[in-house]
Amino acid sequence: MLRSSTLKFLEIDPTREADAVASFLSQHTWPYHARTTLSLDEAREIKLGPPSDVRSFWINEDDSPVGVVRAFDLNDANDGSVLFDLRIASDCRGRGIGRATIAWVVDMLFTEYPSLHRIQANTRFDNHAMGRALEFNKFVLEGRLRETWPSDDGFRYDTALYGRLRNDA
Numbered sequence: 469m470l471r472s473s474t475l476k477f478l479e480i481d482p483t484r485e486a487d488a489v490a491s492f493l494s495q496h497t498w499p500y501h502a503r504t505t506l507s508l509d510e511a512r513e514i515k516l517g518p519p520s521d522v523r524s525f526w527i528n529e530d531d532s533p534v535g536v537v538r539a540f541d542l543n544d545a546n547d548g549s550v551l552f553d554l555r556i557a558s559d560c561r562g563r564g565i566g567r568a569t570i571a572w573v574v575d576m577l578f579t580e581y582p583s584l585h586r587i588q589a590n591t592r593f594d595n596h597a598m599g600r601a602l603e604f605n606k607f608v609l610e611g612r613l614r615e616t617w618p619s620d621d622g623f624r625y626d627t628a629l630y631g632r633l634r635n636d637a
């Protein structure tokens with residue numbers, strides 16, 4: 469069981485820490501992402517910045533990295549939706565870290581971007597853990613986009629579209 473006080477969220481410096489993040493991402497599997505596994509080179513393609521548009525954070529538990537969360541489309545914070553991507557290490561899932569991280573990222577975004585009205589989260593429709601973690605944090609299932617989520621197995625899954633408004637708080 470998670471003691472949320474043991475979690476810390478540390479902003480990633482995209483220039484200095486790109487290799488460490490790529491190493492982390494390439495060591496775990498991501499069964500609901502378009503690519504289930506990432507080579508080091510593929511992992512380096514994931515945008516960690518620039519901070520005007522993308523901000524990335526280590527999720528640390530007891531000072532060890534257990535995940536990465538990235539907020540993106542921050543350029544749209546004043547008049548659109550900000551999105552985020554959340555990845556917890558394979559051996560740390562199902563202990564409440566996802567729920568606690570979403571709570572943190574929502575609070576951080578609505579606090580640091582006072583004009584932000586809406587946060588959006590897209591996930592594969594059958595990603596029940598992500599759906600439950602979002603609903604726990606007052607995200608509402610707003611839509612289902614059919615056959616829009618590519619996968620390694622060649623199948624196109626549906627996308628679940630969740631949103632949370634500042635007023636939902």
Ligand SMILES: CC(C)(COP(=O)(O)OP(=O)(O)OC[C@H]1O[C@@H](n2cnc3c(N)ncnc32)[C@H](O)[C@@H]1OP(=O)(O)O)[C@@H](O)C(=O)NCCC(=O)NCCS
Pocket residue numbers: 498499500501553554555556557560561562563564565566567568590591592595596597598600601604
């Ligand atoms: C999806 C993810 C972020 C959820 O975080 P987590 O720390 O594993 O989840 P939590 O422990 O906070 O649990 C959240 C909910 O999911 C449920 N859950 C956890 N693992 C589950 C699983 N394998 N299958 C179904 N539900 C699951 C929990 O029971 C909980 O639901 P509840 O509130 O009804 O009890 C994490 O599993 C992950 O990183 N997965 C791989 C990457 C990914 O899919 N990211 C989402 C990208 S859009």
